[in-house]
Amino acid sequence: MDLLDLLNAAACGSIALILIAGVLHPRVQDGIIVKVGLISMALGFGSIAMRSFDGVTEGDAAHLARSVLMISFGAFVVLAGYVLRNMRHPARRLSDWLRPREPAGMVHRFPWAGRPKE
Numbered sequence: 454m455d456l457l458d459l460l461n462a463a464a465c466g467s468i469a470l471i472l473i474a475g476v477l478h479p480r481v482q483d484g485i486i487v488k489v490g491l492i493s494m495a496l497g498f499g500s501i502a503m504r505s506f507d508g509v510t511e512g513d514a515a516h517l518a519r520s521v522l523m524i525s526f527g528a529f530v531v532l533a534g535y536v537l538r539n540m541r542h543p544a545r546r547l548s549d550w551l552r553p554r555e556p557a558g559m560v561h562r563f564p565w566a567g568r569p570k571e
Protein backbone atom coordinates (compact mmCIF):
# COMPACT_ATOMS: atom_id res chain seq x y z
CA MET A 454 0.00 0.00 0.00
CA ASP A 455 1.39 3.36 -0.93
CA LEU A 456 0.72 6.78 0.50
CA LEU A 457 -1.86 7.71 -2.15
CA ASP A 458 -4.06 4.73 -1.28
CA LEU A 459 -3.81 5.58 2.41
CA LEU A 460 -4.75 9.24 1.81
CA ASN A 461 -7.64 8.20 -0.42
CA ALA A 462 -8.89 5.77 2.23
CA ALA A 463 -8.63 8.43 4.95
CA ALA A 464 -10.43 11.05 2.84
CA CYS A 465 -13.25 8.71 1.79
CA GLY A 466 -13.61 7.42 5.34
CA SER A 467 -13.87 10.92 6.77
CA ILE A 468 -16.43 11.91 4.12
CA ALA A 469 -18.46 8.80 5.02
CA LEU A 470 -18.33 9.71 8.72
CA ILE A 471 -19.44 13.29 7.99
CA LEU A 472 -22.37 12.00 5.93
CA ILE A 473 -23.35 9.57 8.69
CA ALA A 474 -23.20 12.40 11.22
CA GLY A 475 -25.52 14.42 8.98
CA VAL A 476 -27.99 11.54 8.87
CA LEU A 477 -27.94 10.85 12.60
CA HIS A 478 -27.75 14.38 14.01
CA PRO A 479 -31.10 15.45 15.50
CA ARG A 480 -30.75 19.10 14.42
CA VAL A 481 -30.67 18.27 10.71
CA GLN A 482 -34.22 18.26 9.35
CA ASP A 483 -33.90 17.03 5.80
CA GLY A 484 -36.63 14.46 5.25
CA ILE A 485 -36.62 10.78 4.37
CA ILE A 486 -35.69 11.16 0.68
CA VAL A 487 -32.56 13.18 1.40
CA LYS A 488 -31.62 10.80 4.23
CA VAL A 489 -31.78 7.83 1.84
CA GLY A 490 -29.46 9.67 -0.54
CA LEU A 491 -27.04 10.57 2.25
CA ILE A 492 -26.99 6.95 3.45
CA SER A 493 -26.28 5.74 -0.08
CA MET A 494 -23.41 8.21 -0.43
CA ALA A 495 -22.01 7.22 2.97
CA LEU A 496 -22.08 3.54 1.99
CA GLY A 497 -20.32 4.32 -1.29
CA PHE A 498 -17.58 6.39 0.33
CA GLY A 499 -17.21 3.86 3.13
CA SER A 500 -16.76 0.97 0.70
CA ILE A 501 -14.15 2.95 -1.25
CA ALA A 502 -12.34 3.65 2.01
CA MET A 503 -12.29 -0.04 2.93
CA ARG A 504 -11.15 -1.09 -0.55
CA SER A 505 -8.43 1.57 -0.64
CA PHE A 506 -7.07 0.85 2.81
CA ASP A 507 -5.27 -2.35 1.83
CA GLY A 508 -4.32 -1.17 -1.66
CA VAL A 509 -6.19 -1.15 -4.95
CA THR A 510 -5.58 -3.95 -7.45
CA GLU A 511 -6.94 -4.63 -10.93
CA GLY A 512 -9.56 -6.94 -9.44
CA ASP A 513 -11.07 -4.07 -7.45
CA ALA A 514 -12.22 -2.19 -10.56
CA ALA A 515 -15.74 -3.65 -10.54
CA HIS A 516 -16.13 -3.03 -6.81
CA LEU A 517 -14.96 0.56 -7.13
CA ALA A 518 -17.33 1.11 -10.06
CA ARG A 519 -20.23 -0.10 -7.88
CA SER A 520 -19.12 2.22 -5.09
CA VAL A 521 -19.04 5.19 -7.46
CA LEU A 522 -22.51 4.15 -8.67
CA MET A 523 -23.74 4.25 -5.04
CA ILE A 524 -22.28 7.74 -4.63
CA SER A 525 -23.83 8.95 -7.89
CA PHE A 526 -27.22 7.45 -6.99
CA GLY A 527 -27.04 9.08 -3.56
CA ALA A 528 -26.16 12.47 -5.03
CA PHE A 529 -29.08 12.20 -7.46
CA VAL A 530 -31.50 11.25 -4.67
CA VAL A 531 -30.27 14.12 -2.46
CA LEU A 532 -30.70 16.57 -5.34
CA ALA A 533 -34.17 15.20 -6.17
CA GLY A 534 -35.21 15.39 -2.51
CA TYR A 535 -33.96 18.97 -2.26
CA VAL A 536 -35.86 20.00 -5.39
CA LEU A 537 -39.06 18.26 -4.26
CA ARG A 538 -38.86 19.89 -0.85
CA ASN A 539 -38.27 23.35 -2.31
CA MET A 540 -41.17 22.91 -4.74
CA ARG A 541 -43.56 22.17 -1.86
CA HIS A 542 -42.07 24.43 0.82
CA PRO A 543 -39.50 26.96 -0.38
CA ALA A 544 -36.62 27.28 2.08
CA ARG A 545 -36.12 30.90 2.95
CA ARG A 546 -33.89 30.52 5.98
CA LEU A 547 -31.28 28.16 7.33
CA SER A 548 -33.70 27.32 10.13
CA ASP A 549 -35.91 25.58 7.56
CA TRP A 550 -33.19 22.90 7.36
CA LEU A 551 -31.69 23.10 10.85
CA ARG A 552 -33.43 23.24 14.20
CA PRO A 553 -32.11 26.24 16.17
CA ARG A 554 -29.99 25.61 19.24
CA GLU A 555 -31.24 26.47 22.66
CA PRO A 556 -29.12 29.23 24.21
CA ALA A 557 -26.96 28.25 27.17
CA GLY A 558 -28.09 31.13 29.35
CA MET A 559 -31.60 32.42 28.87
CA VAL A 560 -31.01 35.59 30.90
CA HIS A 561 -31.13 37.79 27.81
CA ARG A 562 -34.70 36.61 27.05
CA PHE A 563 -36.12 38.24 30.12
CA PRO A 564 -36.77 41.97 29.55
CA TRP A 565 -36.01 42.92 33.16
CA ALA A 566 -32.57 41.27 33.13
CA GLY A 567 -31.11 43.47 30.39
CA ARG A 568 -28.44 42.45 27.91
CA PRO A 569 -25.51 40.32 29.02
CA LYS A 570 -22.27 42.20 29.65
CA GLU A 571 -19.58 41.66 27.04
